[in-house]
Amino acid sequence: xxxxxxxxxxxxxxxxxxxxxxxxxxxxxxxxxxxxxxxxxxxxxxxxxxxxxxxxxxxxxxxxxxxxxxxxxxxxxxxxxxxxxxxxxxxxxxxxxxxxxxxxxxxxxxxxxxxxxxxxxxxxxxxxxxxxxxxxxxxxxxxxxxxxxxxxxxxxxxxxxxxxxxxxxxxxxxxxxxxxxxxxxxxxxxxxxxxxxxxxxxxxxxxxxxxxxxxxxxxxxxxxxxxxxxxxxxxxxxxxxxxxxxxxxxxxxxxxxxxxxxxxxxxxxxxxxxxxxxxxxxxxxxxxxxxxxxxxxxxxxxxxxxxxxxxxxxxxxxxxxxxxxxxxxxxxxxxxxxxxxxxxxxxxxxxx
Numbered sequence: 001x002x003x004x005x006x007x008x009x010x011x012x013x014x015x016x017x018x019x020x021x022x023x024x025x026x027x028x029x030x031x032x033x034x035x036x037x038x039x040x041x042x043x044x045x046x047x048x049x050x051x052x053x054x055x056x057x058x059x060x061x062x063x064x065x066x067x068x069x070x071x072x073x074x075x076x077x078x079x080x081x082x083x084x085x086x087x088x089x090x091x092x093x094x095x096x097x098x099x100x101x102x103x104x105x106x107x108x109x110x111x112x113x114x115x116x117x118x119x120x121x122x123x124x125x126x127x128x129x130x131x132x133x134x135x136x137x138x139x140x141x142x143x144x145x146x147x148x149x150x151x152x153x154x155x156x157x158x159x160x161x162x163x164x165x166x167x168x169x170x171x172x173x174x175x176x177x178x179x180x181x182x183x184x185x186x187x188x189x190x191x192x193x194x195x196x197x198x199x200x201x202x203x204x205x206x207x208x209x210x211x212x213x214x215x216x217x218x219x220x221x222x223x224x225x226x227x228x229x230x231x232x233x234x235x236x237x238x239x240x241x242x243x244x245x246x247x248x249x250x251x252x253x254x255x256x257x258x259x260x261x262x263x264x265x266x267x268x269x270x271x272x273x274x275x276x277x278x279x280x281x282x283x284x285x286x287x288x289x290x291x292x293x294x295x296x297x298x299x300x301x302x303x304x305x306x307x308x309x310x311x312x313x314x315x316x317x318x319x320x321x322x323x324x325x326x327x328x329x330x331x332x333x334x335x336x337x338x339x340x341x342x343x344x345x346x347x348x349x350x351x352x
Contacts, residue, residue, distance in 0.1 A: 024321075024322070027322065027329070028322065028323065031165070032165045032166070032168045032169040032172065033169075033172050035169055036168075036169050036172035036173040037176050039069075039173050039176075040173055040176035040177045040180060041180070043065050043066075043069060043177060044177065044180055046065045047061045047062055047065050047177060048061075050064060050065065058178070058181070062174070062177045062178050065177070066173070066174050066177060070170075184203075187199075188200075198344050201342070202336075202339045202340055202342070205339040205342060209335045209338075209339065220291075220292070220295055221248055221251065223291060223295060224247065224248055224251050224258065224288060224291065224292065225244055225245075225247075225248040227284075227287065227288060227291060228243070228244040228247045228248065228258070228284070229241065229244040231280075231284040231287070232244055232284070234280075235277060235280045235281060235284065243261065246261055247261050247262070247288070251288070251292065258285060258288040258289070258292070259285050259288075259289060262281050262282070262284060262285035262288070263285060265281050266278045266279075266281035266282045266285065311331055311334075314330035314331045314333065314334045315330050315331060316330075317330055318330025318331070318333070
């Protein structure tokens with residue numbers, strides 16, 4: 001295989017390796033810029049539609065789309081944040097009641113346990129009790145109040161950084177929307193006509209697949225959110241919106257999914273004796289899991305052309321290597337590789 005590779009191929013491989021290494025260190029701190037770039041690509045068809053439909057100049061089209069995007073995000077964000085904060089306050093106010101219910105349950109179990117262990121020898125009981133106490137002390141030491149307060153303080157200290165990142169995102173989004181045609185033109189200027197043709201094909205294919213991926217994720221997440229909201233409005237309407245948002249966010253994590261929220265919640269309901277709620281939450285968790293496992297592969301396969309197995313592997317490896325950002329970047333790398341192969345930029349055909 002290597003004897004058929006020219007100097008150009010070796011240079012391309014070397015640059016790709018450098019790019020991957022650089023991306024590993026740069027990507028985690030470039031999230032606002034990356035989000036702005038992908039959002040600009042996502043909104044670019046609307047900008048072009050205004051240009052061709054109403055004969056607007058690009059700058060005017062960008063301003064219209066940008067302001068519309070900000071208004072929609074602002075209205076939806078304000079509504080969701082207001083509702084979520086209200087429900088967080090309600091949960092916080094009712095937290096002592098929840099803890100009291102759990103404490104009563106464990107007190108009752110402790111009395112039953114004491115009656116049961118009276119039948120055993122005293123030495124055995126003392127040894128088991130000492131072991132359990134050591135384990136409990138070790139566990140609670142990891143979750144001291146001071147440590148939790150420090151974590152909350154650190155989070156609050158990071159709020160200015162989050163605000164700066166958000167402002168950078170908004171400014172970069174507007175600039176990217178303006179500069180996309182120039183960025184494409186500059187990139188093509190450094191290519192031969194043959195290479196530019198291949199890159200245009202790859203760009204067209206990659207844009208289709210990337211937008212397909214985003215569309216697929218959006219459709220699946222909307223289904224999960226709507227089903228969660230409908231179910232929780234019936235099961236627990238007071239915290240329906242808050243918990244639906246949490247489930248929607250957690251469900252993006254592969255393998256874990258919504259069961260990470262509904263599982264402990266259902267267990268708590270069973271512990272405090274609310275069998276009906278525990279059963280309903282368990283059924284909702286099974287329904288959401290079934291939706292994710294049946295709808296996602298079909299939607300993904302139809303929109304991005306990757307098999308469910310390849311998608312899962314790319315997501316998992318990306319998550320492990322880069323973190324949460326890698327969950328989205330992993331499939332993009334596989335998509336880019338396949339698109340480059342289809343365009344003829346990467347020739348990867350060998351036999352053993």
